[in-house]
Structures are given as C-alpha cells and as structure tokens.
Amino acid sequence: MPAATSFANFGYFATALIATAAVAVAAGIQFLLVGWRRGGDRTSQAFAVLCLCVATLAFGRAGVYSAQTLPHAMLALRVLAGAVLLALPALMFFVAGYTNRPMPRRLAVAVLLLTLGMSVLNLFEPGTVMYASVQAAAPLQLPWGETLYAIDGTRSASGRVFYWLCYAAFAWTFYRALRQCAAHDQRLRGAMLLACLLVQFLALLWSTVVIDAMGRPYPATDAFAFLSFVLLMGLWLVGQMRTHTAQLERTAAQLRAEAATRHQAEQSLRHAAWHDALTGLPNRLHALDRLCGLLDDAERSGLHGSVLLVDLDHFKTINESLGHRFGDLLLQAVAERLSDAVPDAIAVARLGGDEFLVLLCPTSADAATAARRGTAMAAHVLAHLAKPLVVERRPQAIGASIGVASFPDAGVGAADIVRRADIALHRAKAAGRHAARLFEPQMQAEADVRLELERGLRLALQRDELTLHFQPQVDAAGRLAGAEALLRWRNPAQGMLLPGGFIHIAEETGLIHALGLWVVDAACSQLREWHRQGLAAGIHLSINVSPWQITQPQFADDLAAHVRAAGIEPAALTLELTESALLGDFDAARQTLQQLSDAGFRLSLDDFGTGYSSLASLQQLPLDELKIDRSFVLALQPGSANPLAGFIVDIGKRLGMTTVAEGVETAEQQTTLAALGCNLMQGHFIGMPMPAEEFQHWLAARHATDAVPVGAP
Ligand code: C2E
Ligand code: MG
Ligand code: MG
Numbered sequence: 001m002p003a004a005t006s007f008a009n010f011g012y013f014a015t016a017l018i019a020t021a022a023v024a025v026a027a028g029i030q031f032l033l034v035g036w037r038r039g040g041d042r043t044s045q046a047f048a049v050l051c052l053c054v055a056t057l058a059f060g061r062a063g064v065y066s067a068q069t070l071p072h073a074m075l076a077l078r079v080l081a082g083a084v085l086l087a088l089p090a091l092m093f094f095v096a097g098y099t100n101r102p103m104p105r106r107l108a109v110a111v112l113l114l115t116l117g118m119s120v121l122n123l124f125e126p127g128t129v130m131y132a133s134v135q136a137a138a139p140l141q142l143p144w145g146e147t148l149y150a151i152d153g154t155r156s157a158s159g160r161v162f163y164w165l166c167y168a169a170f171a172w173t174f175y176r177a178l179r180q181c182a183a184h185d186q187r188l189r190g191a192m193l194l195a196c197l198l199v200q201f202l203a204l205l206w207s208t209v210v211i212d213a214m215g216r217p218y219p220a221t222d223a224f225a226f227l228s229f230v231l232l233m234g235l236w237l238v239g240q241m242r243t244h245t246a247q248l249e250r251t252a253a254q255l256r257a258e259a260a261t262r263h264q265a266e267q268s269l270r271h272a273a274w275h276d277a278l279t280g281l282p283n284r285l286h287a288l289d290r291l292c293g294l295l296d297d298a299e300r301s302g303l304h305g306s307v308l309l310v311d312l313d314h315f316k317t318i319n320e321s322l323g324h325r326f327g328d329l330l331l332q333a334v335a336e337r338l339s340d341a342v343p344d345a346i347a348v349a350r351l352g353g354d355e356f357l358v359l360l361c362p363t364s365a366d367a368a369t370a371a372r373r374g375t376a377m378a379a380h381v382l383a384h385l386a387k388p389l390v391v392e393r394r395p396q397a398i399g400a401s402i403g404v405a406s407f408p409d410a411g412v413g414a415a416d417i418v419r420r421a422d423i424a425l426h427r428a429k430a431a432g433r434h435a436a437r438l439f440e441p442q443m444q445a446e447a448d449v450r451l452e453l454e455r456g457l458r459l460a461l462q463r464d465e466l467t468l469h470f471q472p473q474v475d476a477a478g479r480l481a482g483a484e485a486l487l488r489w490r491n492p493a494q495g496m497l498l499p500g501g502f503i504h505i506a507e508e509t510g511l512i513h514a515l516g517l518w519v520v521d522a523a524c525s526q527l528r529e530w531h532r533q534g535l536a537a538g539i540h541l542s543i544n545v546s547p548w549q550i551t552q553p554q555f556a557d558d559l560a561a562h563v564r565a566a567g568i569e570p571a572a573l574t575l576e577l578t579e580s581a582l583l584g585d586f587d588a589a590r591q592t593l594q595q596l597s598d599a600g601f602r603l604s605l606d607d608f609g610t611g612y613s614s615l616a617s618l619q620q621l622p623l624d625e626l627k628i629d630r631s632f633v634l635a636l637q638p639g640s641a642n643p644l645a646g647f648i649v650d651i652g653k654r655l656g657m658t659t660v661a662e663g664v665e666t667a668e669q670q671t672t673l674a675a676l677g678c679n680l681m682q683g684h685f686i687g688m689p690m691p692a693e694e695f696q697h698w699l700a701a702r703h704a705t706d707a708v709p710v711g712a713p
Pocket of ligand 2: 606
C-alpha cells in the first residue's frame with residue numbers, strides 16, 4: 001500500500017498545497033511590511049491581501065482534498081470559495097497599482113459590493129456560493145498512488161455568476177496588462193504581468209472548465225499557479241529596490257557634487273571677499289584682519305613690528321596717458337615686484353588704486369628697532385621698485401613713496417596703524433616723492449590740523465569765508481597796469497589764512513575745481529564793479545590757476561563760457577600758471593593753453609625760473625607774460641654784474657613776452673628792474689595785497705594823484 005493512502009488522504013499534493021500556502025503567507029507578510037514601510041503603498045498592500053487570500057485558498061483546497069467526510073469537505077470548500085471571492089478585488093487593486101493607473105471608483109465599489117454579497121451567500125448557502133447541491137464523489141487517484149477526497153455538485157446560479165465574475169476580473173486585468181505592454185517604457189513589466197495572469201487564468205480554466213469538459217477527475221492547480229505571482233512580485237521588488245538604490249546613489253552623487261560645488265563657490269566667494277581681483281594679493285579687509293592678529297601677537301610677545309604703506313608716484317598720469325589696460329598690467333607687475341622684494345613679509349596687500357601695504361613680522365625687541373628695520377626695508381623696496389619694469393615689452397620706470405609705522409602702541413588699532421603709515425606717506429610725498437618717511441607722533445597733530453582744514457575748506461565755500469585780495473602791478477614808470485587776485489580764507493578759528501596754507505589741500509582733495517571757479521566768479525564780479533565805478537578802465541586782472549584745473553579736458557571752454565556769462569571779456573583776465581602745470585602731459589597742457597589763448601585770455605608763466613621748464617618748450621606755448629620769481633628780485637644787488645633777473649627779462653623780450661617782477665620790496669629793486677627793461681612790477685613796495693574795498697580806495701587815491709607814479713617815494 002502506498003504511504004499516501006495510509007495517511008488518510010493527506011499526501012504529497014496536500015502537502016504541496018500547504019507549502020504553497022506557507023509561501024503565500026510569507027509573501028503576504030513580507031509585502032504587508034513593505035507596504036507599511038513605504039508609508040501605505042497600495043500596490044504592496046493589495047498584493048499582501050492577495051497572498052493571504054491565495055494562502056487561504058491553498059488551505060481550503062488542501063482541506064477539501066484531505067477531508068474524511070462531506071461536511072469537512074464542505075467547510076473547506078466554503079473557506080476556499082470565500083478566499084477566491086476576496087482574492088478578486090485584491091487582484092484587481094493590485095493590477096491597478098502595478099500598472100500605475102488607479103481602478104475607476106465606480107468599478108471598485110461595484111466589485112466590492114458584488115464580492116461582499118457573494119461572500120454572504122457563500123456563508124449561508126448550503127452548497128456554498130458555487131453549488132446548488134453537493135455530494136461526495138469517487139476519490140481522485142493520483143498517478144503516484146495518492147488519493148484525494150473529491151466532491152461533485154450541481155452548479156448554482158450564484159456559482160455561474162461567481163465564475164463569470166472571475167472571468168470578468170481576469171478580462172479587466174488582461175486589458176490593463178496589455179495597455180501597460182503598449183507603453184514604451186513599461187513593456188517588460190507589462191509582459192511579466194501578462195504572463196503571470198495568463199498562468200493564473202489557465203489554472204482557473206483548468207479548474208473550472210477543462211476538468212469538467214474532459215469529464216475526468218483531475219485536481220485543481222489554481223493555488224500553485226499563484227506562485228508565478230509571488231515570483232513576479234519578488235522580481236518586481238528586487239527591481240524596485242535596485243531602482244531605489246540606483247536613485248539613492250544618484251541622489252548621493254548629486255548631493256556630493258552639490259556639496260563640492262557649494263564648497264568651491266564658498267571658497268571662491270571667500271577668496272573674492274579677501275583678495276584683490278587684479279593682483280590676487282590680499283585686499284584691505286584681509287590686510288587689516290592680518291594686522292589685527294599681528295597686533296595681538298605683538299602685545300602678547302612684547303615684540304615690535306612695522307607696516308609699510310607704498311604708494312606709486314604719478315601712477316594716475318601713467319594710467320591716463322598709457323591707458324587703463326597698461327595701468328592694470330603695471331599694477332600686477334608692481335605687485336609681483338613687491339612680493340619679491342620682501343619675501344619674509346607676513347603679507348603684501350593691495351589696499352586699492354596704487355596703494356600697497358607690507359606687513360613686517362613683529363620680531364624686534366623695541367619700537368625703535370622695529371622702526372629702523374621698517375625704514376631700512378622701505379629703502380630696500382624703493383631701490384627694488386626703481387629698476388624699470390617691463391610691461392607689454394615696454395620698459396616702464398615707476399617711483400614710489402613709502403610711509404612706515406611701527407606697532408604695537410597701547411590702544412592703537414590696526415586701522416590707526418595704517419592711518420599713521422598714511423600720514424608718514426604724505427610726508428614722503430611732500431618731500432618730493434620717491435622717498436620713505438617714518439611716522440612720528442608730532443605728525444599726528446599736524447595731520448589732525450590738516451584734516452580740520454580739509455573739513456573747514458569744504459564748508460568755506462558754502463559759508464562765504466573766502467575772499468580775494470588784490471595786489472597792484474605797475475609799469476616801469478609807476479603807472480598802474482593791473483592787479484593780481486590773491487585768495488584768502490577767513491578761517492573762523494585761525495583767522496585770515498594765506499593760500500600757501502590751504503591750496504595744496506584743495507588740490508589733493510579735488511576741491512580746487514570749485515575753488516577755482518569761485519575765484520573766477522569773484523574776480524569777474526569785482527571787475528564789473530570797478531568798471532561800473534569807472535575806476536579800472538584798461539586794468540588787467542591776473543588770476544592764479546592751479547595745474548590740476550588745466551588737466552580737465554573741458555577747462556578752457558567752460559572757463560570762457562563762464563567768464564563771458566559773467567559779462568567780462570576773457571581778454572580782461574590774465575591766467576597765471578606755474579611751470580609745474582607743464583610737467584605732466586605737456587602736449588595736453590599746450591593744447592589747453594592754446595584753447596585758452598584762442599578764447600582771448602592772456603597767459604602768464606608764474607614764478608618763472610624756479611621750475612624745470614626748458615626754453616624749447618617755452619617757445620611752443622602761447623604765453624603772453626613771464627613772471628620773474630621773487631627770489632631773483634631779492635637777489636638783485638645794486639651794481640651786481642649779471643643779475644639772473646636780467647637774463648629772464650632778456651628771454652621774455654626775445655620771446656615777445658611781457659616780463660613782470662614780483663616781490664619788489666625796495667626802491668632799489670624797482671629802479672634796477674626798470675633799468676633791466678622789466679615791463680611790470682609787483683610787490684610790497686608798490687602795494688600790499690589788499691581787500692577789494694581798500695584796493696578801491698587805493699585806486700581812487702591813485703586817480704586823484706594821477707601824475708604821481710605808484711611806488712614813488
Ligand atoms: P604767486 O602767484 O606767486 O603770488 C605772489 C605771492 O607773493 C603772494 O602770496 C603775494 O602776497 C606774495 N607777495 C607779493 N609781493 C610780495 C613782496 O613784496 N614780498 C613778499 N615776501 N611777498 C610778496 P600769497 O598771496 O600768499 O600767495 C601765494 C601763492 O598762492 C601764489 O603765489 C599763488 O601761487 C597761490 N595762489 C594765490 N591765490 C590763488 C588762487 O586764487 N588760486 C590758486 N590756484 N592759487 C593761488
Ligand atoms: Mg601768481
Ligand atoms: Mg609768483
């Protein structure tokens with residue numbers, strides 16, 4: 001007797017069904033967990049329910065085939081039918097999720113209601129939902145000798161509905177699977193689903209139609225067919241996990257790339273914030289930060305260091321005449337040269353424009369040694385920078401001025417140390433440039449006064465604190481020929497200030513342009529007034545013009561328009577320029593002078609003999625007048641053989657210019673100058689610079705004694 005028979009209907013087939021049920025339960029639990037971990041993923045949940053239904057179906061089948069009596073078999077059949085009923089909506093929900101298209105709501109409701117209704121029938125109908133009547137049939141004999149309990153029954157109307165419901169559900173799932181196959185990127189997934197559905201459907205047909213049609217008793221295999229679904233979903237899950245992993249890896253790579261880009265951006269932003277774009281050197285912010293650190297170090301260690309503030313001489317002129325591109329390249333070359341010159345500097349920074357800062361490490365035992373070291377280093381830097389640089393294959397010499405300040409000094413911060421170096425730098429520039437100066441405490445007080453003057457000068461224009469004094473000019477016979485307008489500042493704190501005390505500040509701060517315009521306006525309105533009073537017929541008024549004013553391209557046109565608008569003919573004014581006006585761009589200066597001359601202004605070269613103008617260049621300029629500097633007048637000794645003033649008078653005569661001697665303080669000087677052939681004279685002996693009213697009285701008195709030459713004893 002085979003073993004299956006001795007174990008009362010429970011043999012390999014039933015065991016295989018139980019094993020299938022176990023696999024389905026395991027898959028169901030797994031997908032329940034997957035669904036839960038994915039935050040309620042419907043597809044996984046529907047599949048889990050489907051698994052549990054199939055597990056129940058397999059149990060039911062195993063129950064039927066291993067039953068001893070009909071009631072046992074009926075109970076198992078009822079369980080089986082109930083499992084199939086519940087499996088239908090689960091299958092449909094699963095396929096809907098798998099194919100990424102939700103089930104239409106009405107269909108879902110209809111299927112649920114139908115299965116619910118049929119489940120109720122299944123519970124209460126005697127032959128379950130499938131049969132009208134059921135009886136035990138001849139046991140099924142399997143080829144290996146196993147015997148299965150079998151039942152036979154008459155199919156009820158609900159049984160037919162039950163099967164048609166199954167077919168309809170499958171038809172719908174086939175439709176969905178085919179649609180998925182049609183979608184280009186879902187083809188494989190669709191094909192796999194289709195294959196599983198087909199296996200399952202064939203198993204259903206086998207269990208319902210084929211076995212009946214063949215009239216031969218074969219066991220149903222629908223539960224086994226479901227294993228293909230478990231396989232499908234296992235593969236699907238693996239695929240999903242792979243996609244998910246790949247996605248995670250992609251995201252991680254993206255995040256890494258993003259972090260790297262952000263890091264790079266941060267680095268370059270940081271670099272840009274701390275470095276000068278042109279030279280790549282640390283910028284002002286960076287330099288001050290480093291200096292702060294050095295001050296702390298120095299205070300802790302008790303050692304002293306110094307800073308060098310380097311400013312290029314006449315860089316503006318080079319920049320303007322050779323172009324900004326050349327200027328940029330020159331700055332880059334200077335930056336390199338500077339870094340080479342002080343290799344052991346803590347930092348070489350560009351503060352802006354043509355200003356560089358060198359930070360020297362605090363290594364000296366006291367401030368005096370640090371100052372000496374700083375000054376020696378400054379001399380070294382000057383010598384190093386003096387060697388011509390080659391920019392765009394063009395050798396270019398560039399000078400520099402340097403201010404040196406030592407540190408630390410109790411309570412003095414980084415910005416103040418740089419300010420001290422700046423004060424010393426101004427001194428170096430004032431000393432004729434290409435020089436270095438060390439900051440000394442008294443410089444601070446002077447700088448404060450200067451700053452006060454600078455502030456005051458800005459306000460002086462608005463507060464009407466400026467005024468003109470007039471100094472007469474007479475000819476050799478003592479006849480009045482003109483007057484020079486000399487600027488004065490009624491400073492509220494310091495009293496009347498002479499131009500020597502503030503003109504250079506106006507020039508350095510750019511205020512000179514507004515100041516120059518004010519002088520022209522004031523001179524014109526004074527001339528108008530004298531004309532109105534009939535006092536100054538034929539008088540020339542001389543106005544001093546700063547070299548900075550003539551560097552403005554529109555200066556000549558603007559001045560002519562301004563003077564004419566004030567009701568004065570340009571010919572009534574003489575513009576006095578010093579030789580320094582010709583030192584920069586000579587051609588541009590000559591062009592401006594030509595325009596001024598063409599506009600009708602007389603032009604005079606002031607303080608002649610003290611500058612560096614060559615006689616050749618003098619010839620090229622449209623000058624009307626040479627002013628002999630006071631020093632030559634002072635040097636006039638009675639009976640001296642070859643006075644320099646005489647040479648200047650000769651030059652003036654040869655070039656067809658009027659010569660004016662300034663600073664005439666004695667009768668002898670006046671007589672000698674007249675004898676030398678000097679055309680006009682100006683000086684304390686003839687008349688002091690006077691306020692307008694006083695000058696008016698002087699004029700009126702001169703009119704009254706018209707016959708008496710001015711300056712005659
Ligand atoms: P400058 O144009 O050479 O003016 C002559 C200076 O010599 C004046 O000094 C005048 O007061 C002074 N002076 C005249 N006669 C004698 C004398 O017999 N003995 C002595 N010791 N000095 C005499 P001031 O007024 O102080 O002007 C100085 C310089 O300031 C002027 O030199 C001129 O270069 C400049 N300046 C004056 N006013 C203006 C102005 O409105 N604009 C500009 N840009 N510069 C001006
Ligand atoms: Mg003058
Ligand atoms: Mg002069």
